[in-house]
Amino acid sequence: MSSKSRLFQRNQMTLGEKLQEINVPFLFLIFLTACVGFAMLYSAAQGFHPWAFRQMIRFFFGVGVLILIALIDIRFWLRWSYWFYLLTLAALIVVAVKGTIGMGAQRWIDLGFMRLQPSEIMKIALVLALSRYFHMRSFEEIRSIAPLIPPLLITFVPVGLVMMQPDLGTALLLLMEAAVLFFVSGVRLWKFGAIIVAGLGSLPILWSSLHAYQKKRVLTFLDPESDPLGSGYHILQSKIAIGSGGLFGKGFMQGTQGHLNFLPERQTDFIFTMLAEEFGLFGGVSIVLLYSFIFIYAYYITLQSRSHFGHYVGVGVTTTFFLYVFINISMVMGLIPVVGVPLPLISYGGSALMAMMIGFGFLMNIYIHRDIRFGRNEIYG
8 A cells, every 4th residue: 555545544534433532531631620610610609500500501512512623624624714713703893893791891792592702712713713824834934024914914803803892801812822823833033022022112002092990900910908999809809718728728618708708700700719718729739730731631632733733723722721721820819910811611601611612622623633634735635
């Protein structure tokens, strides 16, 4: 059998072969982390309703989406990645025109049976669009300036729409995941330096364009005690709850800060705080280790891919997951300003959970199709 025939066989997999290739340990780590989330949401409400039961339904639906994405040929996703991006971008435009307002921000589309937050899905759509673009460009092209204009537009258009909602945390996360993809694609370091210098020079303009509550968050981060009953309330109560947990915590469903309603948003952005209060330093470190296992496993899967597209998507999704975890935990500990980023698989929320399950679906897809090779112009497979 010729080498060309063997390559053809590797590029053609039956559904049964793909099902056998599903990475069960990776799926188990995801499930284990989600179970921690179910337990904490149960504790937050002191029962399955209204959060834990809904989150379980969303998670298991997300598992179905994950497997569906994983089984579809990776070249299909390469071919349709721009359309997925454009569809999500259109949803962001709909949000800007007539989105649903909640908690002072216009971020959702009301679908009747659920509220969709397109900015969460854009975190994955942007990864796919940039991955396809860089996959189809040579190393020499990427090191030039002109070929970088399209991916910059692909990045800054959704960032601008997200800033209008306003959602500074998601906008920054989109910028950071895009920056990582620009870096791994081979963009010269001096270009990053030029962008950083330009960004620093535009800080006064950026500061003046921020909303009053966003400015207050930054000032509160610098001195939370300046307004302990106002803008500094969230972070001060979070620190009190984390510190009161001690080494092993107060026990499951025994956290006073959370259950006496001193801790705001305990089911979403500040759920790590409640976990640390109930399970202490041991519980906090344990969940960080669990996240670390997922992070390392995800990069291991990425390194198995023989296609540039698979590498870029894997790096982008893994970076997004890392940023979710890093920003949320740093935020509730007072290391960075509060920006409203959920803790993946644990915080209550449908759009964020679904975005992460879609991302994990692409990681599983990369693992299943890791031996498939295709060139820059081989989109249709």
